[in-house]
Amino acid sequence: MEEKDSKEESKKKVLHLEGCSFFIDTNNLVNFSMISPIIEKFDKDALSRINHVIHGIKFYVGGHQWHESEIGYVKFPTYELNLNTRTLLVYLSRIFQLGYKRWMKLPYGALKRYIWESFCHEIIMMLTHVIRLDLSLADKVKTSYLSVLDNYTKEIVNNLFNHIPQDLPRVNFIKINNMLWHEPVPENLGFLNVLYLREIVQLKKAISRTKTSHFEKTKIFNELRKIKLGYKYEYNLSELINYCIHSEYFEKVFANNSGAYQKIRREFFYKAKRLILNLFKEYEITQELHKYKDASNRTHFFLSHETFERVKSACLQSCIAKIKNNIIEIYERFRNFYSKCPICNREGINQTTCEKIFFSSKYSYFKEILIDKMNDFDSMDELNDSIIYFGIPCESCFQFTKNIQGKYSEFNQMQKFILKYGTCPVCGKKNHADYLISFYHDASKKELRDYLIKIMKIPEKMRKFNLNIGIPCCNCFEQVFSEEPNCVISNR
Structure with a gap:
């Protein structure tokens, strides 16, 4: 009986959720299981304010359905607000594209998860934004063309959503987003699923193209394997490793060292793989890995979203603590030694310039001199006096000097020259x-x-x-x- 009720609920075109006086017109493009988990995360005060400012939400595919030259429409990247009817118009194709682009940039995760996350994020941010709508100003400008991109119109739109009364409810959208990220992806994503299947067809065609990069092909094959496994597993072991080695801690090694990128990445990858497998064995997580053999008889290990979320922090911390790379160790000492600008004497400001000089082959000549001096002296103070400076200037000073050593008098002369x-x-x-x-x-x-x-x-x-x-x-x-x-x- 419950199953029958849920099917009937999913077929409803217009939804009226508990606590909401505004209608939700799905146009049969989204369903109850997509909307209700999001609305449920808003507290009563926030819902009360949303009820006060809008009358409804309508879903559209997108494309040519935007109201570009009509009065009373405020346009945003994924939705519009019709001030005359106070209805939010949501465009699914734009939401899909945001999720797809994010998935393509990151070396881990399932496409459906990013599409679902994009949908949740856009709906949450839309409702959070509309809470601040100034209704009195909305009545005054609802007969105006608000899609014009001049400064006057931009100022009106900014003022429209800058109404902050004392009793305005606060919405913790980050918390809501995180809660939804940990929940299972709904089985039916409505029209987003249609867009997803269309994209999968295009991705299959892309595999045979010569312009498709190795990174893109790997993502496509992983996604196809996840589909074959019924989407029970949203990550494979390689993606968990990529999550760890592409963290901020290791990324600085890759950022300015493109020449040796593949070599360093392989070193980090296999070290991280050994650490993670040992961690799984120690805490008996290995049984949660699903073994899969592809058509070429290569073995892949997959894990569920729940397992990934549970272990990712521990795996990352283990990699940061135990992967001892000679480059990183020398860099840490290098950055600490040259932490002060030798010209303006400001401290703790040289990280960007240090990374640029240490990791980029463009500055290899400077790097060799700096490392030699670092090994020969106990502190940077021994390398500087009242006449000459030596070290890594801060970004502002380096812009002038283009050098790691020189005379203070020459630096002062250059500043006067540029001023003159x-x-x-x-x-x-x-x-x-x-x-x-x-x-x-x-x-x-x-x-x-x-x-x-x-x-x-x-x-x-x-x-x-x-x-x-x-x-x-x-x-x-x-x-x-x-x-x-x-x-x-x-x-x-």
Whole structure:
């Protein structure tokens, strides 16, 4: 009897959920099992406010159904709000695309899970956003064209959703999102399932294309295996390993080290695999792995979403604690040693520049010198005095120096140079700092640079000539010489 009732419920086009005075018109595109778990997570105060500001929610496929040039419609990436009827119009194709794009970027997880998560996230954020609707302003502007992208319209839309009375209920959308992420994916995703099956057909065709990357092919094959296993298992063991080794802790090794990416990734992958399998064996999780052999007789181990969520943190912490990579160990010492900018003396600000110099082959010359000095001295203070500096400048200082060592006097001179010639002598507009820095460091412009420095040092009262000397901006150079700027000086 209960099964019959649930089937009848799923066929209803218009839903009226408990605690909701607004209607939900599904257009037979979504069903009760998709909507009710989301609405149930909102407390009574939040639902009361939602009941007050909207009259209904309607679902559409998308495509050409947007109301681009009609009055009273406020447009958002995945939905519209009709101010005249106070109805939210939700477009499933946009929601599907958001989930699909997120799935394609990450090296783990099942496509259906990301589609479901995208649906939940967009509905939660839509309802959380509409709670702040200013009803009095909505009545005033409901006869206006609100899809125009001018600043005036943008300001109106911002003010529409900036109504914050004292009794406005707070919605913990992160908590709601997390709760829904841990729940099983509904068996029936309505029209989202149709979009999913259409995409699977396209993905199957993509396997044979030469332009499809190895990463994409691996994701597609994994998804097809999950379908074959009845979607009981949303991850395989390799995806759990990828979750661990592509965390922020290890990602810094990959970010600026593309040349050795595959080598380092393989090293991390097999170390993480051994650690995770030992962890599974120790805590008797191995029996939760499902063994699967593909057509090529290769073995894959799959695990459920519930198991993945339960073990992922422990696996990640185990990998961080036990994977001892020589590169990371040296980098940690390197970053700590050069944690202070030798020019401005600010501390703890060199992480970005440190990563860039240590992991990128572009700065290998600097890296060798810095590591040698780090091994020969106890602290960076021993490498600096009142005349010269040595170390890794912060991002601001490195933009000027382009070097790890030099004289303070030269740095000060360069700053004065950029300040002095910061204005184009032709049009009077400001020169870009990068343009001037490039000129200053260009070896082929040394003679011109020295001349400008010499002129710069002449006292103002000694300049009797009516000459305006400087570096023309990019636009003026192109207009005068009809070619790309080459950092010349102009005497006018």
